[in-house]
Amino acid sequence: MSTEKIRTRFAPSPTGYLHIGGVRTALYNYLFAKKNKGKFILRIEDTDLTRSDEKFTRPIMEGLKWLGLDWDEGPYYQSKRKDIYDFALKELIDSGEVYRCFCTPEELAQRREENRQKGGDTGYDGRCLRLTEDEQADLEKSGLPYAWRIKTPDSGFIKFEDLIKGEVSFPADTIHDFVILKSDGMPAYNFACVVDDSSMDITHVIRGDDHISNTPKQILIFDALKIKPPRFAHLPQVHGIDGKRLSKRTGAVSLAEYQEKGYLPAALRNYLALLGWSTEDSQQLFTEDELENKFDLSRVGKSAGVFDIEKLNWMNGKFIRDSSASDLANEARPWLEAAGIIEKGDDISDRIKKAIELEKEKFMLLSDIPSKIDILIKDSILYDTKAVTKRLKKEGVRDVLEGIIPILQKEQEFTKDGLEKAFRVFCEDKGIGAGKLFHPVRVAVSGRTTGPGVFELLEFLGKDRVLERIEVALKEYVE
């Protein structure tokens, strides 16, 4: 065991919302750091001045926090670290590892297209490397903007040992001299990434495997800088149900959407952890501590996974059922307010918590809560047409309901046990099946065929409201 202090990082670029695949990458970085008592660092990769926007950094950070992925350091912004990249570039200039390139992006794109048509190599042809010193000086004097390219070897192999994929090897001649400093003065991705990973002492680079072909380029930069590269772990991709990269068409892709739909952070974390990682016994449900203790990069799979919303839904319901009514009520506050079940800023009453407790096993999402408990909380209810037809517009219902009223009135305690006993006796006396009474009563007092057990329902509503609703039902719906 080395005593090396583990440091991981999540490095999103602020060019849009927080993608769910990115969130999983962040989670794995976080878990790996926690598991090894290391540090998790947040770095914002905003070197693309045209696509980056400050307005995206906030939702990214809020999303991470919501999921419980708090970072130990940062956020560092690459756009504010220009001096560091310039310094590294200076080193490479001094050691002769880089050269100026005066080709414009347009020229490059055109040449690339031509080469592609011809079916040839699309990489940079190294023409600026062949510029004579005089030519170079002239071009520079003319004020033409230029970029810096790194010299890459044209024979041999670039290999590295990936913690997940094993040994990965690239023929060097497939990697052409690439730009490390753009003509606007900003570092290109691979350069900024290398300089930062090294200056931030990142020990393990854990990222999506769409970066695997960037890795040899980065290794080349590390080598040129004479720095030992970190360890790499390339995570398999997360795909949509169509097997392609996750896209809007195949479901929600932004973390915010899951939050808005009523998923619990703990459930999403659990689900995402299992999308690519597993324990030997295939354990499905984890507490936060278990996740941090059991997570292990060596047990991350190699193949891409499909994001399965059905399983997430099940897991969310599972976590909801395991939550206390009081915690649930607090988590559900935004939805309760939106539904008018509580006023903005009000305390959540014990009555609401009790209602949540009664219906807890039926929620899949937090957003399901209001529509399930409203019949218990609101003053007036809507009668479902189908429920009315099925249970109230039947022969004998009037007799039964009218007959039960005095029984209800007589009930002093109005507890579920007492009520049940009274109801069963009533059925016995009348010689009718329990269903003949229970079903109409449920619909009469709740307007629905579904909900808590009738006696829990009656007890919760209380005598006055029960009687009142039965009267309404009798008057409006029963024939």
Added chain:
RNA sequence: GGCGGCAUCGUCUAGCCUGGUCUAGGACACAGCCCUCUCAAGGCUGCGACACGGGUUCAAAUCCCGUUGCCGCUACCA
């Protein structure tokens, strides 16, 4: 096209390194049954996979080679 990665139930996966205990285990979904005043929850049962083709071996999901398929990269984007 070139380069790279990947391949076990519909989906997430265990097993593969260290061949036999695998008539391939778990979970979601689906179907049925049980429980039951409804809806759920829960329990039980069922359906369902080693991509294909060659080797190696007494024995292969596991090792080797090839084929196919899928995905990614191939930018002065990250």
